Amino acid sequence: MVELSRLASTRGSGVGEILHLLRDGVPRTRSEIMEITGLSRSTVSARVDTLISLGLVGPAGEAASSGGRPPARIAFLPSSRIVLAIDLGATHGTVAITDLAGTLLDHTTSQLDIAAGPEAVLEWAATTGRQLLEAGGRPATDLVGVGVGVPGPVEHSTGRPVNPPIMPGWDRFDVPARLRRTFDVPVLVDNDVNILALGEHATAWPDADDLVFVKVSTGIGAGVVAGGALQRGAQGSAGDLGHVHVPWHPDSTRASDDDRDLEGIASGPAIAALLRERGIDAHSSADVVALVRQGNREALALVREAGREIGAVLASVVNLLNPSVIVVGGSISRAGEQLIAGVRETVYRRSIPLATQHLSIVQSRSNETAGVTGAAIMVIQAVLSTSDAWDLAGP
Amino acid sequence: MVELSRLASTRGSGVGEILHLLRDGVPRTRSEIMEITGLSRSTVSARVDTLISLGLVGPAGEAASSGGRPPARIAFLPSSRIVLAIDLGATHGTVAITDLAGTLLDHTTSQLDIAAGPEAVLEWAATTGRQLLEAGGRPATDLVGVGVGVPGPVEHSTGRPVNPPIMPGWDRFDVPARLRRTFDVPVLVDNDVNILALGEHATAWPDADDLVFVKVSTGIGAGVVAGGALQRGAQGSAGDLGHVHVPWHPDSTRASDDDRDLEGIASGPAIAALLRERGIDAHSSADVVALVRQGNREALALVREAGREIGAVLASVVNLLNPSVIVVGGSISRAGEQLIAGVRETVYRRSIPLATQHLSIVQSRSNETAGVTGAAIMVIQAVLSTSDAWDLAGP
Numbered sequence: 001m002v003e004l005s006r007l008a009s010t011r012g013s014g015v016g017e018i019l020h021l022l023r024d025g026v027p028r029t030r031s032e033i034m035e036i037t038g039l040s041r042s043t044v045s046a047r048v049d050t051l052i053s054l055g056l057v058g059p060a061g062e063a064a065s066s067g068g069r070p071p072a073r074i075a076f077l078p079s080s081r082i083v084l085a086i087d088l089g090a091t092h093g094t095v096a097i098t099d100l101a102g103t104l105l106d107h108t109t110s111q112l113d114i115a116a117g118p119e120a121v122l123e124w125a126a127t128t129g130r131q132l133l134e135a136g137g138r139p140a141t142d143l144v145g146v147g148v149g150v151p152g153p154v155e156h157s158t159g160r161p162v163n164p165p166i167m168p169g170w171d172r173f174d175v176p177a178r179l180r181r182t183f184d185v186p187v188l189v190d191n192d193v194n195i196l197a198l199g200e201h202a203t204a205w206p207d208a209d210d211l212v213f214v215k216v217s218t219g220i221g222a223g224v225v226a227g228g229a230l231q232r233g234a235q236g237s238a239g240d241l242g243h244v245h246v247p248w249h250p251d252s253t254r255a256s257d258d259d260r261d262l263e264g265i266a267s268g269p270a271i272a273a274l275l276r277e278r279g280i281d282a283h284s285s286a287d288v289v290a291l292v293r294q295g296n297r298e299a300l301a302l303v304r305e306a307g308r309e310i311g312a313v314l315a316s317v318v319n320l321l322n323p324s325v326i327v328v329g330g331s332i333s334r335a336g337e338q339l340i341a342g343v344r345e346t347v348y349r350r351s352i353p354l355a356t357q358h359l360s361i362v363q364s365r366s367n368e369t370a371g372v373t374g375a376a377i378m379v380i381q382a383v384l385s386t387s388d389a390w391d392l393a394g395p
Numbered sequence: 396m397v398e399l400s401r402l403a404s405t406r407g408s409g410v411g412e413i414l415h416l417l418r419d420g421v422p423r424t425r426s427e428i429m430e431i432t433g434l435s436r437s438t439v440s441a442r443v444d445t446l447i448s449l450g451l452v453g454p455a456g457e458a459a460s461s462g463g464r465p466p467a468r469i470a471f472l473p474s475s476r477i478v479l480a481i482d483l484g485a486t487h488g489t490v491a492i493t494d495l496a497g498t499l500l501d502h503t504t505s506q507l508d509i510a511a512g513p514e515a516v517l518e519w520a521a522t523t524g525r526q527l528l529e530a531g532g533r534p535a536t537d538l539v540g541v542g543v544g545v546p547g548p549v550e551h552s553t554g555r556p557v558n559p560p561i562m563p564g565w566d567r568f569d570v571p572a573r574l575r576r577t578f579d580v581p582v583l584v585d586n587d588v589n590i591l592a593l594g595e596h597a598t599a600w601p602d603a604d605d606l607v608f609v610k611v612s613t614g615i616g617a618g619v620v621a622g623g624a625l626q627r628g629a630q631g632s633a634g635d636l637g638h639v640h641v642p643w644h645p646d647s648t649r650a651s652d653d654d655r656d657l658e659g660i661a662s663g664p665a666i667a668a669l670l671r672e673r674g675i676d677a678h679s680s681a682d683v684v685a686l687v688r689q690g691n692r693e694a695l696a697l698v699r700e701a702g703r704e705i706g707a708v709l710a711s712v713v714n715l716l717n718p719s720v721i722v723v724g725g726s727i728s729r730a731g732e733q734l735i736a737g738v739r740e741t742v743y744r745r746s747i748p749l750a751t752q753h754l755s756i757v758q759s760r761s762n763e764t765a766g767v768t769g770a771a772i773m774v775i776q777a778v779l780s781t782s783d784a785w786d787l788a789g790p
Contacts, residue, residue, distance in 0.1 A: 040435040153749065162749060210629045224621075224715065226628075231621045233717020234605045237749045238621075240714040245707070245745045247642060312640070316711055319635040320619065322628020350640045354548065354557060354632040 018047050019056060019076070019384055027060035027073035048074055055080040056100075078103070082138055083379045084146045084183065086125045087195065087371030090114050090166055090218070093121065095128040096372035097136060100144070100380055102202065104369060106132050114151060117169035118178065126182040144383050146179050146187040147375030149195035156236045159189035166218075188378050190232075193239060196366055197223020198230055198381075199374025200327050204365050210323040213364070214241065216310065216339060217330035218285050220263045226321055242267070244313050262313055266306035268332055274302050285331050292335040300338050307342020314343060315350035322355045329364030413442050414451060414471070414779055422455035422468035443469055450475040451495075473498070477533055478774045479541045479578065481520045482590065482766030485509050485561055485613070488516065490523040491767035492531060495539070495775055497597065499764060501527050509546060512564035513573065521577040539778050541574050541582040542770030544590035551631045554584035561613075583773050585627075588634060591761055592618020593625055593776075594769025595722050599760050605718040608759070609636065611705065611734060612725035613680050615658045621716055637662070639708050657708055661701035663727055669697050680726050687730040695733050702737020709738060710745035717750045724759030 017037055022028065028036075034044050051057040052074075060075030078101035087094045091114070096107035108128050112121060125148075133140065152164025159176040161167055176187035190198075197213035205211055211225040220242035224231045232238050242263035264270055268285025275282040275291065278298050282288055291299035314326060326347070333339045344361050351359075364370075412432055417423065423431075429439050446452040447469075455470030473496035482489045486509070491502035503523050507516060520543075528535065547559025554571040556562055571582035585593075592608035600606055606620040615637035619626045627633050637658035659665055663680025670677040670686065673693050677683055686694035709721060721742070728734045739756050746754075759765075 038438070040438045043433070043435045043438065208629075210626075210633075222715065226619075226621050226626045226633075227624050229622050231605070231716065233621075233750070234603075234719035234753060235717055235749055237747065238605075238715060238717040240717075240747055240750065243747045244711045244714050247707075312642075313711065316639045316708065317715060319639050320617065320633060320712060320715070321626065322630055322633040322635075324629035352632065352635055352638045354630055355628070355635065358629060 016384075018044070019051060022057055022074065022076040023384060025076060027075035029071040029073050031071065033074070076100075080142075081144045082133075082136075082142050083376045083383075084129045084132070084143055085372035085375035085379070086129070086146065086148045086179075087192070087375055088112075088114060088121060088125070088148065088150050089192070089371075090151050093125060094369065094372050095125055095132060096369065096376070097129075097132045097138070098373070098376040100384065102199075102373055102376045102380055104373065106136055107369060107372060108132065109368065114166065114170075115168050118173040118175065122175065122178045126179060130182065140183065143183055143185050145185050145379035146183050147195075147377075147379040148175060148179070148187065148189040149192045149371050149375045150175070150189065151192050153237060153240075154189050154191050156188075156190050156194075156232050159187060161189075162236075186379070186383065188375075188382060190375075190378060191221070191239075192371060193221035194223045194230055194232065195371055195374035195378065196329060196364070197225060197239075197327075197374070198377045199370050200329070200364060200366060201225050201230075202377045202381075203373060205325050205327075208323075208325045210321060211325045211327065212314070212317055212321065212323045213327045213329060214310065214314065214343075215330035216267065216306070216328065216332040218268050220267050220310065220330075222317075224321070226323075241310075241313060241317075246309060246313065262309065266309045271299070271302050271306055271332070275299060289331050289335040292338065300336075303332060303335065303338040304342040306332070307339040307344075308346045309342075310339075311343040311346030312350065315347050318347060318351040318355050318359065324358060324360065326359065326361045327364050328361065329366050329370075333363060411779075413439070414446060417452055417469065417471040418779060420471060422470035424466040424468050426466065428469070471495075475537075476539045477528075477531075477537050478771045478778075479524045479527075479538060480767035480770035480774070481524070481541065481543045481574075482587070482770055483507075483509060483516060483520070483543065483545050484587070484766075485546050488520060489764065489767050490520055490527060491764065491771070492524075492527045492533070493768070493771040495779065497594075497768055497771045497775055499768065501531055502764060502767060503527065504763065509561065509565075510563050513568040513570065517570065517573045521574060525577065535578065538578060538580050540580050540774035541578050542590075542772075542774040543570060543574070543582065543584040544587045544766050544770045545570070545584065546587050548632060548635075549584050549586050551583075551585050551589075551627050554582060556584075557631075581774070581778065583770075583777055585770075585773060586616070586634075587766060588616035589618045589625055589627065590769035590773065591724060591759070591765055592620060592634075592722075592769070593772045594765050595724070595759060595761060596620050596625075597772045597776075598768060600720050600722075603718075603720045605716060606720045606722065607709070607712060607716065607718045608722045608724060609705065609709065609738075610725035611662065611701070611723065611727040613663050615662050615705065615725075617712075619716070621718075636705075636708060636712075641704060641708065657704065661704045666694070666697050666701055666727070670694060684726050684730040687733065695731075698727060698730065698733040699737040701727070702734040702739075703741045704737075705734075706738040706741030707745065710742050713742060713746040713750050713754065719753060719755065721754065721756045722759050723756065724761050724765075728758060 030044050057074050058077050060073045079099045081100050083098045085096045093112045094109045097105045152167045153162045155162050160172050161170040164170050175189045179187045193215045200213050201211050209228040213223040215221050222239040222241040224239050243261045246262050268288050271288045272282040328340050425439050452469050453472050455468045474494045478493045480491045488507045489504045492500045547562045548557045550557050555567050556565040559565050570584045574582045588610045595608050604623040608618040610616050617634040617636040619634050638656045641657050663683050666683045667677040723735050
């Protein structure tokens with residue numbers, strides 16, 4: 001992958017370790033950096049000078065000293081560089097620029113049809129991105145990377161969608177190559193659920209090493225954070241809760257020969273189908289959400305039942321991974337408390353006590369910019385991490 | 396935790412990074428180490444000297460040179476130090492010493508009763524360990540750590556068993572403190588399944604970043620490797636497949652009001668109970684294994700059915716984590732091909748194609764020393780890792 005070949009180890013220039021250290025925001029003297037990293041004075045000096053020349057760190061006040069000239073403190077400057085974040089949904093897209101702390105600087109949301117295909121959609125995203133850079137007065141050289149979220153499965157290592165059901169024309173399309181025609185920086189792509197999980201983890205639960213984010217909307221998917229890192233699995237398909245097979249069971253309202261996957265039982269369209277069986281006009285997640293907000297009793301009961309079915313699958317996930325937090329997001333969760341109430345009911349009943357005693361099951365704090373925040377976090381983590389930081393000094 | 400306080404960062408002495416580099420077995424010159432790590436000549440020199448004085452690395456042949464005195468190469472010496480590994484089962488225990496590559500140097504297996512309690516069992520383990528050290532002519536100062544596997548849940552961060560069902564008297568017992576009365580080194584404790592997963596991963600599948608090890612015997616448990624690391628979860632209870640709730644389903648031979656967890660359906664004792672219902676005398680995993688080996692048709696069919704039930708739970712795990720390898724171990728798996736055949740049948744039918752196209756489902760290569768190998772690997776990974784290596788230079 002061309003665009004990731006520059007995401008090489010910084011061991012040659014060695015700036016990654018110091019940058020990683022300073023990302024906590026605490027200003028430090030060169031001596032303090034020496035002490036913490038064990039690097040020699042000359043090494044620290046050379047690396048800090050490189051970071052200063054790149055504009056990533058800068059002087060930050062004076063340290064106390066017993067006399068003479070006080071030693072200068074160095075601090076991370078998150079606004080020194082920017083990230084372009086693109087969040088593509090089925091019917092709308094958001095493009096944003098953020099600083100290196102993931103703070104949103106500017107963003108634009110537009111209606112779009114993902115089925116218009118990758119050329120048209122990415123052309124719009126690239127043009128919008130360029131306009132945001134210009135409006136912010138930031139030259140292209142300030143950009144460290146582009147992060148993209150799409151509404152379907154992605155092979156993260158190559159940035160190509162893989163058989164995405166609602167994205168005709170996108171299968172195996174080289175998204176990074178297309179965007180690098182406009183932006184000559186690393187481009188990282190992932191599915192929307194992983195992006196939301198990254199954003200939620202980084203912004204709301206930074207200290208939770210084990211977190212599962214579940215999105216319930218037109219589809220059902222999960223983002224799995226274990227050991228502090230998003231887990232994508234061997235082919236990048238980890239988190240596919242929607243296709244977990246849910247056998248018929250005696251508590252179910254289904255017919256006993258009606259054997260489905262979780263998405264077929266508990267997604268927005270599945271709930272709409274159950275409402276139609278009851279003579280209520282509903283065809284989509286949006287219709288279900290509208291009925292719930294109107295207080296429709298059938299809709300409220302069916303959303304709660306969907307929560308129970310999702311909770312039964314999550315109970316197994318809790319036994320398997322012992323997360324400290326489950327975050328429930330997506331349009332159906334935002335319609336009210338019914339979904340999460342159903343989830344809690346089954347998870348707390350069915351999981352082992354040791355795994356649930358400190359488990360929080362919470363509503364997502366996501367809003368409409370959560371996707372771009374997550375996409376930016378994905379880029380920042382890759383670019384600024386010690387182990388595989390992009391050589392910011394260039395090739 | 397006293398015994399983990401010495402597992403501090405080596406950043407002060409800084410030997411961890413160089414040791415981690417040299418663990419691949421490739422001999423390198425000081426210049427090569429400088430180039431790879433970005434450390435200065437004086438820093439590399441000081442750290443290599445520290446490692447040589449500790450006996451962890453040593454000279455290893457000469458590098459090619461264009462003239463003059465050839466530069467000396469330095470290599471990791473895995474036999475310089477040793478690990479004590481203790482694998483405790485319900486009815487037997489194994490104590491071993493290994494080198495820093497996890498190679499078994501000597502071991503002793505004895506019958507024991509875990510229910511005799513921690514004082515008696517750990518006294519035996521400590522005495523046996525001391526005898527192995529003496530027999531091998533290794534002073535106590537050669538020991539870098541002790542690894543212990545026990546047949547029940549453990550809070551890994553403190554080394555204490557938590558409500559272990561078959562270990563009366565062990566609940567919350569401070570295993571590390573007891574062993575440190577004999578061995579003044581870090582003591583790490585985990586449950587037997589995690590230990591086996593670590594050993595299987597390190598020895599048979601070192602390149603698989605995502606692996607699930609399942610043990611099927613008196614109980615059913617899993618060890619989850621994701622992103623290259625064993626995942627223990629927030630309270631250390633990750634991998635509890637045995638208590639995953641399995642609703643009755645129409646394919647099942649159970650009565651429809653018979654709602655159980657996986658252990659109640661597919662473990663050795665559960666299969667023995669089903670055999671008794673068919674008038675066959677069986678009471679334990681060992682009885683089931685014996686019947687399978689005799690070719691008993693009922694036993695063969697029931698073990699295959701148990702494999703299918705385990706496979707149905709693993710299908711969800713595959714969708715969630717997208718592992719590249721599932722390893723099936725434990726006594727029931729070693730009785731023949733029936734169990735793994737049943738597992739494969741359901742996993743390949745029920746998981747999503749993207750997650751199964753490159754998935755291997757294999758028999759464990761574990762033998763009776765797999766437990767001590769895994770316990771040694773646990774210690775070696777903790778002690779020699781860059782990020783939290785034990786300061787081998789002592790406090």
